Amino acid sequence: MAGTNPSGTVQDVASKGEVHERYIHIESDRGARNAPLMAAPVIDIALLSSSSKSGPELEKLRHGLQSWGCFQAINHGMTSEYLDEVRRLTKQFFGLSMEEKLKYLKEELEMEGYGNDMILSNQQILDWTDRLYLTVYPHQSRRFKYWPTNLQRFREVIDEYTTNVKLISEKIFKAMARSLDLDESSFLKQYGEQIKLGARFNFYPRCRNPDLVLGVKPHADGSAITILLQDKEVEGLQFMKDNEWFNASIVPDALLVNVGDQVEITSNGIFKSPVHRVLTNSERERISLAVFYLPDAEKEIEPLEELISETQPRLYKSVKNFVGLSFEYYQQGQRPMEAARI
Numbered sequence: 328m329a330g331t332n333p334s335g336t337v338q339d340v341a342s343k344g345e346v347h348e349r350y351i352h353i354e355s356d357r358g359a360r361n362a363p364l365m366a367a368p369v370i371d372i373a374l375l376s377s378s379s380k381s382g383p384e385l386e387k388l389r390h391g392l393q394s395w396g397c398f399q400a401i402n403h404g405m406t407s408e409y410l411d412e413v414r415r416l417t418k419q420f421f422g423l424s425m426e427e428k429l430k431y432l433k434e435e436l437e438m439e440g441y442g443n444d445m446i447l448s449n450q451q452i453l454d455w456t457d458r459l460y461l462t463v464y465p466h467q468s469r470r471f472k473y474w475p476t477n478l479q480r481f482r483e484v485i486d487e488y489t490t491n492v493k494l495i496s497e498k499i500f501k502a503m504a505r506s507l508d509l510d511e512s513s514f515l516k517q518y519g520e521q522i523k524l525g526a527r528f529n530f531y532p533r534c535r536n537p538d539l540v541l542g543v544k545p546h547a548d549g550s551a552i553t554i555l556l557q558d559k560e561v562e563g564l565q566f567m568k569d570n571e572w573f574n575a576s577i578v579p580d581a582l583l584v585n586v587g588d589q590v591e592i593t594s595n596g597i598f599k600s601p602v603h604r605v606l607t608n609s610e611r612e613r614i615s616l617a618v619f620y621l622p623d624a625e626k627e628i629e630p631l632e633e634l635i636s637e638t639q640p641r642l643y644k645s646v647k648n649f650v651g652l653s654f655e656y657y658q659q660g661q662r663p664m665e666a667a668r669i
């Protein structure tokens with residue numbers, strides 16, 4: 328089968344047994360399972376909403392985003408049962424018959440819909456994951472032909488969940504600004520009124536060769552921030568810090584918040600957009616739901632004036648439509664941030 332593309336979704340490929348060569352990573356890129364646990368902070372985000380400019384929680388936030396680029400958000404207002412329902416709906420979607428799921432199949436070069444990796448080059452090593460990607464905000468951008476109709480409560484629950492995630496994100500942007508002694512609307516103003524939210528439901532089938540194959544290859548997110556609901560039981564996500572991989576912890580009922588490239592640019596490199604990847608597992612399948620907060624594609628994203636000084640020179644150019652740019656870089660295994668760097 329040398330040189331051919333594996334057809335169908337990863338679920339299909341997995342059910343056939345053999346792992347196709349297009350999924351096999353070179354040795355240096357393969358995953359080390361026994362990585363140490365990451366030490367990103369757990370932050371009570373209810374304590375971030377006060378208008379005060381200091382406080383231990385705000386300090387923890389700043390430190391967490393400067394070092395790890397991520398944190399576990401607790402006390403976000405959603406109950407454990409509610410998050411379980413979001414996870415259950417995600418599993419139920421991927422558990423539908425292939426015939427049913429194919430009704431939501433994405434177009435070849437489109438983001439939105441159900442499918443596997445978008446194949447942009449012959450050299451691209453494929454990710455062992457199937458996804459359902461939906462634009463969930465603004466409402467008029469929703470393309471309901473991709474929204475599963477025969478899962479009871481899917482629309483209602485995902486609508487409510489993503490509305491909550493939007494509010495939580497905005498609260499975090501304000502706290503980020505305050506933690507840097509800036510006006511609290513500094514980040515939000517730059518991202519504009521026409522922001523978008525994209526929801527990516529990820530499914531990682533069991534894989535016979537977990538040592539050779541990655542669920543998602545190393546990348547940083549092109550978003551401003553990403554709010555991730557992890558699988559409650561199955562680990563797999565890893566973050567890189569100082570050139571070393573760490574396993575993301577599973578904190579029951581926490582949302583894992585990570586900085587994306589656009590916050591790194593706005594903060595002039597103070598907050599880090601962390602490189603992360605997902606390992607595969609031979610015993611258990613895994614799900615996750617990533618919600619990407621995407622600035623208005625028409626707005627210029629650039630380091631905030633107040634964060635540029637003689638001791639802190641400007642690190643990034645102004646960029647527009649960063650997500651469009653970043654996708655191509657990602658599939659070639661490069662970091663789009665390199666294009667933005669001065």
Ligand SMILES: O=C(O)CCC(=O)C(=O)O
Pocket residue numbers: 527529543548555557564603605614615616617
């Ligand atoms: O599945 C995960 O835990 C993370 C997925 C991810 O990094 C992404 O969708 O960008």
Ligand SMILES: [Fe+2]
Pocket residue numbers: 546547548603
């Ligand atoms: Fe990611």
